[in-house]
Amino acid sequence: xxxxxxxxxIAALDAAAARRGLCVGEPLAxxxxxxxxxxxxxxxxxxxxxxxEHIADWCDRYTPLxxxxxxxxxxxxxxxxxxxxxxxxxxxxxxxxxxxxxxxLRAQGFAVRAGLADTPGAAWAVARFGGRPGLQGAIRIPPRxxxxxxxxxxxxxxxxxxxxxxxxxRVGLKRIADIxxxxxxxxxxxxxPDLITRLDQAMGFAEEPISPRLPVAxxxxxxxxxxxxxxxxxxxxxxxHLASLLARRLETAGLGARALEFTLFRxxxxxRRLVVGTGxxxxxxxxxxxxxxxxxxxxxxxLDAGFxxxxxxxxxxxxxxxxxxxxxxxxxxxxxxxxxxxxxRLGARLGLRAVTRFLPCDTHMPEHRSASxxxxxxxxxxxxxxxxxxxxxxxxxxxxxxxxxxxxETVAGVPDGPPxxxxxxxxxxxxxxxxGPERLAAQWWTRGADAPTRDYFRVEDxxxxxxxxxxxxxxxxxTAAPRWYLHGLFA
Amino acid sequence: xxxxxxxxDLAELRRQIAQLENRPVRLKTQGPxxxxxxxxxxxxxxxxxxxxxxxxxxDPGFGALLAGTGLEAGLACGxxxxxxxxxxxxxxxxxxxxxxxxxxxxxxxxxxxxxxSDAGVPVEAGRLHAAGLAQFGLDPDRIVEVRTHSxxxxxxxxxxxxxxxxxxxxxxxxxxxxxxxxxxxxRRLALRAADGGVTGFLVSHAARxxxxxxxxxxxxxxxxxxRTAAPSPGAAADEAGPGSxxxxxxxxxxxxxxxxxxxxxxxxxxxxxxxxxERIFRAATHLEPVAAAPCxxxxxxxxxxxxxxxxxxxxxxxxxxxxR
Numbered sequence: 001x002x003x004x005x006x007x008x009x010i011a012a013l014d015a016a017a018a019r020r021g022l023c024v025g026e027p028l029a030x031x032x033x034x035x036x037x038x039x040x041x042x043x044x045x046x047x048x049x050x051x052x053e054h055i056a057d058w059c060d061r062y063t064p065l066x067x068x069x070x071x072x073x074x075x076x077x078x079x080x081x082x083x084x085x086x087x088x089x090x091x092x093x094x095x096x097x098x099x100x101x102x103x104x105l106r107a108q109g110f111a112v113r114a115g116l117a118d119t120p121g122a123a124w125a126v127a128r129f130g131g132r133p134g135l136q137g138a139i140r141i142p143p144r145x146x147x148x149x150x151x152x153x154x155x156x157x158x159x160x161x162x163x164x165x166x167x168x169x170r171v172g173l174k175r176i177a178d179i180x181x182x183x184x185x186x187x188x189x190x191x192x193p194d195l196i197t198r199l200d201q202a203m204g205f206a207e208e209p210i211s212p213r214l215p216v217a218x219x220x221x222x223x224x225x226x227x228x229x230x231x232x233x234x235x236x237x238x239x240x241h242l243a244s245l246l247a248r249r250l251e252t253a254g255l256g257a258r259a260l261e262f263t264l265f266r267x268x269x270x271x272r273r274l275v276v277g278t279g280x281x282x283x284x285x286x287x288x289x290x291x292x293x294x295x296x297x298x299x300x301x302x303l304d305a306g307f308x309x310x311x312x313x314x315x316x317x318x319x320x321x322x323x324x325x326x327x328x329x330x331x332x333x334x335x336x337x338x339x340x341x342x343x344x345r346l347g348a349r350l351g352l353r354a355v356t357r358f359l360p361c362d363t364h365m366p367e368h369r370s371a372s373x374x375x376x377x378x379x380x381x382x383x384x385x386x387x388x389x390x391x392x393x394x395x396x397x398x399x400x401x402x403x404x405x406x407x408x409e410t411v412a413g414v415p416d417g418p419p420x421x422x423x424x425x426x427x428x429x430x431x432x433x434x435x436g437p438e439r440l441a442a443q444w445w446t447r448g449a450d451a452p453t454r455d456y457f458r459v460e461d462x463x464x465x466x467x468x469x470x471x472x473x474x475x476x477x478x479t480a481a482p483r484w485y486l487h488g489l490f491a
Numbered sequence: 492x493x494x495x496x497x498x499x500d501l502a503e504l505r506r507q508i509a510q511l512e513n514r515p516v517r518l519k520t521q522g523p524x525x526x527x528x529x530x531x532x533x534x535x536x537x538x539x540x541x542x543x544x545x546x547x548x549x550d551p552g553f554g555a556l557l558a559g560t561g562l563e564a565g566l567a568c569g570x571x572x573x574x575x576x577x578x579x580x581x582x583x584x585x586x587x588x589x590x591x592x593x594x595x596x597x598x599x600x601x602x603x604x605x606x607x608s609d610a611g612v613p614v615e616a617g618r619l620h621a622a623g624l625a626q627f628g629l630d631p632d633r634i635v636e637v638r639t640h641s642x643x644x645x646x647x648x649x650x651x652x653x654x655x656x657x658x659x660x661x662x663x664x665x666x667x668x669x670x671x672x673x674x675x676x677x678r679r680l681a682l683r684a685a686d687g688g689v690t691g692f693l694v695s696h697a698a699r700x701x702x703x704x705x706x707x708x709x710x711x712x713x714x715x716x717x718r719t720a721a722p723s724p725g726a727a728a729d730e731a732g733p734g735s736x737x738x739x740x741x742x743x744x745x746x747x748x749x750x751x752x753x754x755x756x757x758x759x760x761x762x763x764x765x766x767x768x769e770r771i772f773r774a775a776t777h778l779e780p781v782a783a784a785p786c787x788x789x790x791x792x793x794x795x796x797x798x799x800x801x802x803x804x805x806x807x808x809x810x811x812x813x814x815r
Contacts, residue, residue: 332601339603339657354638358621358631370621375635383632385625389768394742395626399587400617435740458741464713491587491744
């Protein structure tokens with residue numbers, strides 16, 4: 001039930017309730033009066049939507065083109081997929097697909113009506129209005145018989161607004177046959193252009209693309225299993241097989257994978273997806289396997305094989321031209337290759353962002369001097385650092401920089417002089433020698449230009465620990481009481 | 492059949508080419524028999540065949556200070572070296588010493604360095620600063636930084652790194668010594684390092700000594716770094732002693748280093764300075780002489796006699812002083 005128009009109304013009902021004569025939209029009070037033993041639950045549209053997403057995920061096993069038709073429908077574009085289900089028999093694959101899909105969904109506890117037709121509109125119409133009312137099952141319109149199948153259906157089957165249907169009903173137009181051959185201009189003029197568009201879409205005179213909810217993989221290979229597998233070793237073995245199939249396909253296409261998805265379809269309808277990214281185009285089955293091995297290892301219990309997986313698919317989400325290089329006799333090239341693979345493996349388990357390299361940035365602010373970019377995405381030649389010599393003065397930049405400079409309490413001889421002692425993290429440090437200041441002003445050409453100037457000091461305490469302190473704000477010009485921060489640790 | 496044979500042939504050809512070009516040879520892992528050899532070598536049982544190529548050890552460049560320790564020729568490659576600091580605020584010193592060793596190692600051959608930080612280290616001790624590294628003498632583009640969320644992930648990343656021939660060294664950094672880094676884990680890493688030929692450095696901050704399979708264990712604290720200028724030429728005519736120099740500021744990183752554990756021989760203690768420009772270690776002469784007892788650490792074994800007595804292992808007595 002749901003609340004609509006000021007009353008609790010029935011939003012959906014099961015077959016038993018329908019047999020007792022209840023209908024959707026009826027106020028709950030009326031329904032209760034007629035059927036005293038009615039069991040009512042609150043409608044939960046969000047849970048319904050989530051469930052629909054799950055079913056859509058599962059339907060991925062039939063075609064990559066699955067679109068949501070909220071609130072209670074799914075559209076599957078099975079162009080070119082149906083023959084995969086016909087098996088060895090010469091009968092047509094579409095019927096076989098329906099015979100596979102409908103019982104499986106019903107076994108999961110869903111009430112299913114399926115329609116299969118040349119156009120999305122016609123399939124929608126026969127799924128909802130074809131056959132006897134309340135009948136569950138699949139109706140298939142054979143190719144080129146769309147028109148005949150649609151004519152006897154009510155006008156609601158055209159996916160029209162309720163108002164339009166009511167207006168048509170008032171003038172005695174009840175079935176699609178009533179309008180199919182009428183002059184179109186007066187119909188459009190009176191009931192809106194939508195009517196004609198919908199009619200054309202259902203009949204196949206107008207294009208109606210469906211928008212798939214997931215990007216379509218460039219290449220994919222899959223393995224259907226007669227007996228579901230649950231053991232991790234079996235999954236690995238199947239993956240090894242898929243990876244070598246994929247490698248051949250990639251090689252033929254002259255491509256290498258940059259992002260791969262391994263999809264596991266569980267018998268009971270749950271779908272698990274594992275995605276890995278790579279730093280360089282990848283084909284080698286052994287490497288694909290080792291990347292997913294990390295993911296599988298990490299997923300561990302989350303993978304939860306349950307009663308087993310019956311369909312495994314490996315797809316290439318992103319690819320890159322890779323014509324294959326000659327095997328290098330040079331050791332450095334071999335090393336770079338090994339390193340790239342290590343980075344991929346680390347990234348697969350820890351996340352690509354956890355494995356970084358230093359990209360130099362053109363700024364003098366210490367915290368922005370380098371950017372940590374994911375190593376898998378960094379180009380080797382962009383990581384160009386100029387060697388610096390210190391001329392015997394030692395490094396002026398610390399080896400370690402704190403993510404956020406930490407405030408310290410200091411005692412300084414003169415307000416703009418170096419500190420004599422300071423307190424950091426509840427410990428006192430007596431400064432033995434110091435060097436500075438090195439004045440770093442905010443970048444006036446960027447945002448945040450009004451940030452206070454910093455005077456940096458290298459200091460060393462009596463125990464030989466070296467720190468990088470700064471005073472924020474110029475004394476008496478920017479602030480009356482400059483504050484001190486510790487920003488880094490020297491070697 | 493030719494396809495099956497391709498892999499070992501390739502490794503052999505690479506080795507031959509490298510020898511012809513007089514370049515260092517990297518040994519590929521050759522399966523269990525190779526590991527067995529390495530273990531045999533370590534325990535000293537049976538005749539240990541010499542592994543060819545110059546990858547056996549690298550010279551940190553302070554061999555003179557290591558006289559009598561068995562490390563004069565350099566530190567072992569394909570082994571673990573631990574570097575510890577007494578307190579987190581010494582993180583700069585410990586990381587600096589590890590990076591200085593890694594820099595010496597990286598000078599000898601190409602390849603990247605993997606720096607793995609355990610959870611919590613970046614917050615407590617900061618992250619590596621690329622500009623600082625560049626001045627320190629290590630090219631930042633040779634470092635691949637990895638941040639993990641748990642010690643088990645860190646150990647896994649280290650193990651993966653130690654088995655990767657694309658790396659020259661692997662540095663793992665821990666705050667205190669996590670429970671997961673026990674003798675078993677350490678042995679595992681050491682075996683992996685011996686197998687892959689990659690050198691591992693384990694840096695632990697504020698850590699107590701724990702049993703481990705490392706070839707060496709070093710304890711590092713910062714030492715005074717002072718830059719001095721010679722007196723003006725006129726004044727230098729009569730007295731040109733070191734005492735006449737004037738201090739003008741900070742200079743290169745300097746450390747006091749205890750070689751606490753050494754599988755090759757005796758422990759040692761000395762003062763070092765890292766010349767960032769030349770990328771060499773120098774004995775830090777301006778520090779107090781090594782033989783004298785460190786004035787701030789009465790509780791440490793003093794001088795040579797204390798080291799001699801333990802016969803290869805410096806027993807570390809100092810537990811109460813941590814976090815002082």
